[in-house]
Amino acid sequence: MGQKLTIEPITRVEGHGKVTIHLDDENNVVQSRLHIVEFRGFERFVQGRPYWEAPVLVQRLCGICPVSHHLAAAKAMDAIVGVEPEGLTPTGEKMRRLMHYGQIFQSHALHFFTWSVPICYLASMPVPNKGM
Amino acid sequence: MNKTIVATTSLAGCFGCHMSFLDIDEKILDLIELVEFNKSPINDIKEFTRMCDIGLIEGGCCNNENVHVLRNFRAHCKILVSVGECAIMGGLPALRNAIPLSECMAEAYLHGPSVAGNNENGIMPNDPELPVILDKVYPCHEIVRIDYHLPGCPPRADLIWQALVALVQGDPLKLPYELIKFD
Structure with a gap:
């Protein structure tokens, strides 16, 4: 078995990932693997809690895209209380759409201005190759 | 004046506190004047230099x-700050502390609606590359000495900013009540 390269942590996703690249003796890539290293147990610990807490609890799955989780939980709660998607009030539907568009807008701006640009622009920073 | 060297990390959190930190918006330009980042997801420096x-x-x-990274931070940082409820008291992930870990794993990989019936061999994550999950979620101060705590889920951007400026300038951390109340 040859060398193994490790990239850890991956910093442009939420969820604490790690990549390992396995090489053979001629340094050809045998396998590249993405490891999701974090387990928090949301699936279990949200059970048994008041249902109106769910949208706020699951926001904490990801601080980068909390609105998406909030809306997913809101849909699940709709199903639990017996509201069909067409049973939502027009205002409710519009507010959810507005929130989601806001999230997309914020997410793109965030990625561009604070994740991608600094890496390209702040070239004086040490090259991030230490983990490799 | 030498710039203050700052390192940041996210352990069992959601990156929300880092996002709140970035919510200082245009003050990030003032920040760059004050501090230089070392190991941090913000600049993708992976090891302390x-x-x-x-x-x-x-x-x-x-x-x-998480424990390894936290101890590494304690060894490399003169002042260590717990930012947000997860660092201070385990936060939301600590809700699993009342439930056996095996139940949480079983729900996530065997019985949950999105996996039930799709994992006939009952496979759990077992790759040697994966960290070992602890029995409970521990707040940072139970692992290492922590010098300051900034409350909030997440702490608002202004709180992180004012605390950081005070620490950089060596001032006492006298934060106005309005910044650290949440209602």
């Missing part, structure tokens, strides 16, 4: 890798 003045910790410890 020197001793740091301030370490900002987001998230508690839910696996052995």
Whole structure:
């Protein structure tokens, strides 16, 4: 078995990932693997809690895209209380759409201005190759 | 004046505190004048390259890798700050502390609606590359000494900013009540 390269942590996703690249003796890539290293147990610990807490609890799955989780939980709660998607009030539907568009807008701006640009622009920073 | 060296990390958190930190918006330009980042997801520096003045910790410890990173931060940072409820008291992930870990794993990989019936051999994550999950989620101060705590889920951007400026300038951390109340 040859060398193994490790990239850890991956910093442009939420969820604490790690990549390992396995090489053979001629340094050809045998396998590249993405490891999701974090387990928090949301699936279990949200059970048994008041249902109106769910949208706020699951926001904490990801601080980068909390609105998406909030809306997913809101849909699940709709199903639990017996509201069909067409049973939502027009205002409710519009507010959810507005929130989601806001999230997309914020997410793109965030990625561009604070994740991608600094890496390209702040070239004086040490090259991030230490983990490799 | 030498710039203050700052390192940040996210342990068992959601990156929300880092996002709140970035919510200082245009003040990030003032920040760059004040501090230089070392190990941090913000600049993607993966290992410490020197001793740091301030370490900002987001998230508690839910696996052995978190504990390792936290101890590494304590060894490399003169001042260590727990940022947000997860770092301070385990936060939301600590809700699993009342439930056996095996139940949480079983729900996530065997019985949950999105996996039930799709995992006939009952396979759980077992790759040696994966960190070992701890029995409970631990707040940072139970693992290492923590110098300051910034409350909130997440702490608002202004709170992180004012605390950081005070620490950089060596002032006492006298934060106005309005910044640290949440209602």
